[in-house]
Amino acid sequence: MAKARWVDDVDSFLPTKSLETGYADNQPKYPYWVKPLNYSADEWLDMSDWITETMGESDWSSANTRCIGSNQKLWFRDERDRTMFLLRWS
Numbered sequence: 001m002a003k004a005r006w007v008d009d010v011d012s013f014l015p016t017k018s019l020e021t022g023y024a025d026n027q028p029k030y031p032y033w034v035k036p037l038n039y040s041a042d043e044w045l046d047m048s049d050w051i052t053e054t055m056g057e058s059d060w061s062s063a064n065t066r067c068i069g070s071n072q073k074l075w076f077r078d079e080r081d082r083t084m085f086l087l088r089w090s
Contacts (some may be wrong), residue, residue, distance in 0.1 A: 019090055024055070030068055030075035032082040036089070047089060049075070055081060 015038040024031050036047065048069065051058060054067040067085070068075045076082040 019086055021086070024075075027075065030077050031055060032076040032079050033073045034076070034082060035073045049084075050088065051085070054084070 013053070017036070017038045020035040020037060021071060022033050022035075027033075039047070048058075051069075052068050053075070057065065058068050059065050060068060066077050066081050074082075074085065076085070
């Protein structure tokens, strides 16, 4: 019979937060995207609040919107805005 091993680092079993990034050729208005992985609902709300405070309202119908949330991704008009988001939340 095998002995049970004590787990020294419980955090190593928790999912790791990460920010997946990409560029969508088929999305000309908002081609730069970020997909936050393993962030809590509260953290998503914090991100949303930060985006609104930093970049203004996120509204598909507005011509000046800099960031839109859709399909568990954040879509950015400009690469510099995506970079600012990555620096803040990574």
